[in-house]
Amino acid sequence: MNLATFAVGAVQLALVVVGGPLLLGLMRRVRSRLEGRDGPPITQPWRDIAKLAHKQRTRPTESSWIFSAAPLVLVATAATVATLAPLIALTPPLAASTDFIAVIFVLLVGSVALALAALDTGTAFGGMGASRALTIGALVEPALLVAVLALSLPLHSTNLVAIVADGSRHASVLVGPSHLLALASFIVVILAESGRLPVDNPSTHLELTMIYEALILEYSGPDLALVTLGESMRLAIWLGLFVNLVAPAGVAANAGAAALVLGLVAVAAKVALVGTIVAVYEVTTAKLRLFRLPELLAGGFILALLGVVTGAVMR
Amino acid sequence: MIGETRTISSGDLVAEATALVADGYRLALVAGFDDERGLRVTYSFLAPTNRRVELRVEFDERTRRGVSLARVSFPASRFERELFDLFGIEPVGHPQRRALVRHAHWPEGYHPMAKGAGPAPVLHPDEGGYPFISVEGPGVYEIPVGPVHAGLIEPGHFRFSVVGETILKMKARLWFTHKGIERLVEGKSIDEVLVIAERISGDSAVAHGLAFTRAVEDALGIAVDHEVEARRAVALELERLYNHVNDLGALANDVGFGLAQAKALTVRETLLRLNERLSGHRLLRGIVTVGGAQLLDAPTQPELDEIEARVAELTSMTLAQSIVVDRFTGTGVLSREAVCELGVVGLVARASGLDLDARRDHPIEGVAIPPTILATSGDVLARYHVRRDEVAASLSVVRAATPGASTYHRTSANGSGAGLGVVEGWRGPVVHRVEIVEGRVTRLKVVDPSFLNWPALAVALADTIVPDFPLVNKSFNLSYAGNDL
Numbered sequence: 001m002n003l004a005t006f007a008v009g010a011v012q013l014a015l016v017v018v019g020g021p022l023l024l025g026l027m028r029r030v031r032s033r034l035e036g037r038d039g040p041p042i043t044q045p046w047r048d049i050a051k052l053a054h055k056q057r058t059r060p061t062e063s064s065w066i067f068s069a070a071p072l073v074l075v076a077t078a079a080t081v082a083t084l085a086p087l088i089a090l091t092p093p094l095a096a097s098t099d100f101i102a103v104i105f106v107l108l109v110g111s112v113a114l115a116l117a118a119l120d121t122g123t124a125f126g127g128m129g130a131s132r133a134l135t136i137g138a139l140v141e142p143a144l145l146v147a148v149l150a151l152s153l154p155l156h157s158t159n160l161v162a163i164v165a166d167g168s169r170h171a172s173v174l175v176g177p178s179h180l181l182a183l184a185s186f187i188v189v190i191l192a193e194s195g196r197l198p199v200d201n202p203s204t205h206l207e208l209t210m211i212y213e214a215l216i217l218e219y220s221g222p223d224l225a226l227v228t229l230g231e232s233m234r235l236a237i238w239l240g241l242f243v244n245l246v247a248p249a250g251v252a253a254n255a256g257a258a259a260l261v262l263g264l265v266a267v268a269a270k271v272a273l274v275g276t277i278v279a280v281y282e283v284t285t286a287k288l289r290l291f292r293l294p295e296l297l298a299g300g301f302i303l304a305l306l307g308v309v310t311g312a313v314m315r
Numbered sequence: 316m317i318g319e320t321r322t323i324s325s326g327d328l329v330a331e332a333t334a335l336v337a338d339g340y341r342l343a344l345v346a347g348f349d350d351e352r353g354l355r356v357t358y359s360f361l362a363p364t365n366r367r368v369e370l371r372v373e374f375d376e377r378t379r380r381g382v383s384l385a386r387v388s389f390p391a392s393r394f395e396r397e398l399f400d401l402f403g404i405e406p407v408g409h410p411q412r413r414a415l416v417r418h419a420h421w422p423e424g425y426h427p428m429a430k431g432a433g434p435a436p437v438l439h440p441d442e443g444g445y446p447f448i449s450v451e452g453p454g455v456y457e458i459p460v461g462p463v464h465a466g467l468i469e470p471g472h473f474r475f476s477v478v479g480e481t482i483l484k485m486k487a488r489l490w491f492t493h494k495g496i497e498r499l500v501e502g503k504s505i506d507e508v509l510v511i512a513e514r515i516s517g518d519s520a521v522a523h524g525l526a527f528t529r530a531v532e533d534a535l536g537i538a539v540d541h542e543v544e545a546r547r548a549v550a551l552e553l554e555r556l557y558n559h560v561n562d563l564g565a566l567a568n569d570v571g572f573g574l575a576q577a578k579a580l581t582v583r584e585t586l587l588r589l590n591e592r593l594s595g596h597r598l599l600r601g602i603v604t605v606g607g608a609q610l611l612d613a614p615t616q617p618e619l620d621e622i623e624a625r626v627a628e629l630t631s632m633t634l635a636q637s638i639v640v641d642r643f644t645g646t647g648v649l650s651r652e653a654v655c656e657l658g659v660v661g662l663v664a665r666a667s668g669l670d671l672d673a674r675r676d677h678p679i680e681g682v683a684i685p686p687t688i689l690a691t692s693g694d695v696l697a698r699y700h701v702r703r704d705e706v707a708a709s710l711s712v713v714r715a716a717t718p719g720a721s722t723y724h725r726t727s728a729n730g731s732g733a734g735l736g737v738v739e740g741w742r743g744p745v746v747h748r749v750e751i752v753e754g755r756v757t758r759l760k761v762v763d764p765s766f767l768n769w770p771a772l773a774v775a776l777a778d779t780i781v782p783d784f785p786l787v788n789k790s791f792n793l794s795y796a797g798n799d800l
Contacts, residue, residue: 035577201571205466287571
C-alpha cells in the first residue's frame with residue numbers, strides 16, 4: 001500500500017462522481033434523439049442535482065433516522081466501491097483484498113438502505129416499492145454470485161483486481177465460454193440492479209408501476225440530490241466493472257500519470273459506449289409484466305450456472 | 316329517431332321499465348326536474364332499432380319519495396343515486412343508496428338541483444370522509460392513490476385492497492370536478508349553452524356540441540340538410556381520430572414502449588394542425604351550430620393517406636413487440652356478460668363483443684354508416700385493436716365525405732319544446748336532453764359514456780396485478796370531467 005494507489009483511488013472516485021450523472025444524461029439524450037426529440041443536454045442530471053441541493057428538505061413526519069441516513073449510505077457505499085474497484089487501473093488501494101463478493105455486498109448495503117428507508121416512510125408506495133425491489137434483489141443476487149463463481153474459476157480466486165488483471169494479460173480468458181456466459185448473465189443483472197427496461201421504466205410517472213422510483217418518492221431537496229447522485233454512481237460502477245471484465249484493454253497496469261490518463265479515457269469511452277447501447281436497447285423494448293421478471297432473472301441465473309459448468313468441465 | 320313519450324304514474328314505472336328492457340331498450344338518460352310545475356323525472360330509453368321511449372313520472376314534492384329501478388337496470392341504480400344527491404329524491408327500494416355525486420364537503424341536506432337550493436354554499440372540511448369497504452385477511456393491505464397524481468391526469472382517488480400484487484378490490488372515488496353545469500345553463504340562450512356544451516369534456520367538443528345541437532333541433536323541429544350532416548360526420552370522425560391516435564401511443568407508453576408514444580404524438584400533432592386548418596380550432600370547437608356546420612377547408616387525399624400510413628406503421632411496430640403484446644393480452648378482461656349487466660357502452664363494450672354503435676343504431680339521413688368494429692376478448696389488446704381499426708374506419712368516412720368549400724346554414728332557434736340528441740363520440744354514445752322555453756334553455760341533462768362505463772373498470776380489474784392498473788385504466792380512458800357535471 002502506498003501513496004500512488006491512493007492517488008488512483010482518488011482519480012477513480014472523482015471519475016465516478018463526475019461521470020455518473022453525465023452517463024445518465026448521455027443515456028437520456030440518446031433515448032430522446034432516437035424518439036425524435038432533441039432532449040435535455042447531458043449535463044442536465046448535474047443541473048438537477050445542483051438545483052435540488054439548494055431546495056428545502058421535507059421528510060415524512062413518521063420517519064426515523066433510517067430515512068435520513070439512507071441517501072448517505074447509498075453514496076458512501078458507491079464511493080467505497082468506486083475507490084477500490086479496478087476501474088481505470090489495476091492498482092487501486094487495498095488491491096489484495098478487493099474481493100468481488102465483498103464489492104457486491106457493499107453495493108447491496110446501499111440497495112437495502114434505500115428499501116428500508118422506503119419502508120420507514122410508512123406510505124403504501126414505499127412499502128410496495130420496497131417489496132418489489134427486494135423481491136427482484138433476491139432473484140438477482142444468486143445469478144450474480146454464480147456469475148462471480150464462473151469468473152473466479154480460472155484463477156481460483158474471487159479477487160476482483162486479479163480477475164480483471166488476468167483478463168488484460170491473457171486475451172484467451174476473455175473469449176472462453178465460461179467467461180462469456182458469466183458476462184451474459186451480468187447484463188441481465190445490471191439491467192435489473194440499475195432499474196432499466198425491461199425490468200423497470202425509469203421515466204414513468206405512473207406510481208403504481210414503479211419499482212425503484214417508488215422507493216425514493218418521499219425524498220426531496222438535498223436528500224433527493226444525494227439519491228440521484230448515488231444511483232447514477234452505481235450505474236457507472238456496474239457498467240465500469242462490466243466493460244473491464246469484457247474488454248480490459250486500456251486499464252492502467254501501473255500508477256504512472258500517462259497510464260492513468262489513458263486508463264481514465266479508455267474506461268470513460270467504453271462506459272459511454274455501453275451506456276449508449278443500453279439506451280438504444282431501452283428504446284426498442286418495453287417493460288416486462290412484473291410476474292414475468294422471475295423468468296428473465298432465472299434466465300440470467302441459468303447462464304451463470306452454465307458458465308460455471310463449462311468452466312469446470314473445460315479445465 | 317322514432318320517439319314516443321308516455322306520462323305514467325309512479326306505480327307503473329317498474330312494470331313499464333321492465334317491459335322496455337325486455338324489449339332490448341337501454342336506459343340512456345334520467346333527468347330530474349324540480350320547478351313550479353312540480354317534481355318530475357324523465358327516463359329516456361333507447362333501442363338499437365332507432366327507437367326511443369321516454370317515460371315521464373311525477374313524484375310528491377313534499378315526501379320526495381321516488382321509485383327505484385335498480386333491480387331492472389344497473390345504470391338506473393347509478394342515475395337514482397345521482398338524483399338523490401342532486402334533487403333529494405329518495406329511491407325507495409334501492410339496495411345501495413350511497414352518495415355518488417355528493418362529496419363530504421357539501422353541507423348536510425344540500426341538494427344543488429332542488430328548487431330553491433340557492434347559490435353554491437360555503438364548503439366544509441371533509442368530515443364524513445368516504446368510508447371504503449376494507450378487505451380483511453392475512454397479508455391484505457391498502458394502496459390509496461390520488462386524487463392528485465404524478466402525471467397530467469384528472470382527479471380521482473383509487474383505493475386498492477391488495478394481497479401481494481393481486482388486486483382483490485378497487486374502489487374509485489370520483490366526482491372531484493363538480494362544476495354545476497346543469498344549473499349554469501339554466502335560462503341561457505341556445506348559443507350560450509352550445510359554447511358550454513363543447514367544453515363539458517375537452518376531448519369530446521364535437522360529440523357534446525353535436526349531441527346538444529341535435530337535442531335542440533329535435534326539440535324545436537329544425538330540419539337539417541344532408542350537406543350539413545356530412546360535415547358534422549367528418550368533424551365527429553376527426554375527433555375520434557386524434558383521440559384514438561393519442562391512446563394508441565399512450566397504451567404503448569404505459570408498458571414502457573416510449574418510441575411508439577413519440578411517433579403517436581407526432582401523428583396527433585399532424586391531426587391537430589389539420590383540425591385547426593379545417594375548423595380554426597385544434598380541438599374542433601365551433602364547427603357545429605344549430606342547423607349548421609362550418610368547415611373552413613377540406614382535407615386532401617394525400618394528407619389522409621399519409622396519416623393512415625403513419626398510424627399503420629405505429630400500430631404494426633407496437634404489436635411487433637412481443638413484450639407489448641404479452642402485457643396487453645389477457646390484461647383487464649371485461650366479459651361480455653359483465654358488459655351487458657353493467658350497461659357498458661361505446662368502445663369498451665365493442666371490445667368485449669357487444670355490437671352497439673349509435674352511428675348505426677340511430678342513423679342520420681344522408682350520412683354513411685361506418686363499419687362497426689368489434690373484438691371479443693375484452694382485454695387491453697381488444698381495446699387496442701378496436702381503436703386501431705376505428706382509426707382506419709374513421710379515415711374512410713372522412714375520405715368518402717371530403718366536403719368541399721365551406722357551407723354554413725344558420726337557423727334562428729326560437730320556440731319551445733323538449734328534445735333528445737344521441738351522438739357516438741369516440742368513447743361512446745353522448746346523450747343530451749334539453750328543454751327549451753321561448754329560445755331559452757330551462758334544463759339540460761347530459762350523459763357522457765364515462766358515467767356508464769366507470770363501474771366496469773373495477774370489474775375488469777379482478778385478478779389483475781397492481782402494476783397493470785394504469786394500463787387497464789388507460790385502455791378505458793374515461794373522462795372525469797364528463798362524468799361529473
